[in-house]
Amino acid sequence: MVQGAANWNTGMTQEWLQEYVDDWVSFYRKHTAEGEVASYIPALKEANQDHLGISIIGMHGMKIRSGDVDVRFTIQSISKVLSFIVACMQRGVSYMLDKVDVEPTGEAFNSIMHLEMKPLKKPFNPLVNAGAITVSSMLDGETSEEKLQPLLSLLEEIIGHRPPINLEVYESERESSMRNRAIGYYLLETGFLDSDIEVTLDTYFKQCSIEVTIDDLARIGLILANDGKDPDSDQEIIPRQVARLAKALMLTCGMYDASGKFAAYVGIPAKSGVSGGIIAVSPPRVRNEPLPFMDGCGMAVYGPALDSKGNSTAGIRLLRHIATQWDLSIF
Ligand code: DON
The missing domain is CATH 3.40.710.10 (DD-peptidase/beta-lactamase superfamily)
Incomplete structure (x- = not known):
């Protein structure tokens, strides 16, 4: 300073x-x-x-x-901005915008209703849970650890250290994840996920639990x-x-x-x-x-x-x- x-x-x-x-x-x-x-x-x-x-x-x-x-607190949904950035850097902007829209929902972040409202059923944007879970599925890697490495490296480059994942919050998040599982399985059924559903959800829970x-x-x-x-x-x-x-x-x-x-x-x-x-x-x-x-x-x-x-x-x-x-x- x-x-x-x-x-x-x-x-x-x-x-x-x-x-x-x-x-x-x-x-x-x-x-x-x-x-x-x-x-x-x-x-x-x-x-x-x-x-x-x-x-x-x-x-x-x-x-x-x-x-x-x-x-120190967990980053939660702020991670959605970063995972979207990393996915765009890996896949390219047009690929991502083909899979996830950029429109506000006017609904709560974990709403399922809006997914069914449009004929395409495409997630409305990457900052609501449906869009963010889709984005997590598009990060490169076979496991949640592999998928999160580039995101953690980007953070390290920006903030000067690799932030930890808060395991207590991660476990808690995973155990109370019924709504996110429902969204994830809906996305699986509609063909929007690029990775295994469990790996995708695990990536999402871990990214929300990054401590900052x-x-x-x-x-x-x-x-x-x-x-x-x-x-x-x-x-x-x-x-x-x-x-x-x-x-x-x-x-x-x-x-x-x-x-x-x-x-x-x-x-x-x-x-x-x-x-x-x-x-x-x-x-x-x-x-x-x-x-x-x-x-x-x-x-x-x-x-x-x-x-x-x-x-x-x-x-x-x-x-x-x-x-x-x-x-x-x-x-
Ligand atoms: O999906 C959840 O329940 C959280 N881990 C993230 C929630 C959050 O911060 C709300 N986001 N838009």
């Missing part, structure tokens, strides 16, 4: 921005009381409902962290904000076309059936998970006045108390406040 460095765009110091963000985290923490920690996967119930933290990483070393920043921190997610957000390039080395980690597609999906489908509201009120690509994490991407923006993080940034919040749609109650409010204060909307 560059202590006290001046913000190159605004003249505001990092310390000054830090104070603001600290105040906002303190203010929005009370909203954790309005939500509930996910309980349909027993291991997730152990999370502390009061936690709220944020990490923001900018293009040139600017970093703001506040609240409960060191909590908000710093890890903010760093992934930064790479996406920079269209797939590492701003420090200028090296391409994710092809530009794939990074842009991932952001479009995050914007339209990333926040479950609250994606429209998030786009309207926050206005940046984001993806949430049931453990309470949200990754958000602020691309570079052009404004007439200097504002924080004009060159773009990756952001991540953690707040395990969820609203009725499955999004972090306090996390959503905090992101909305920051987006308003810093004029982050891409629209």
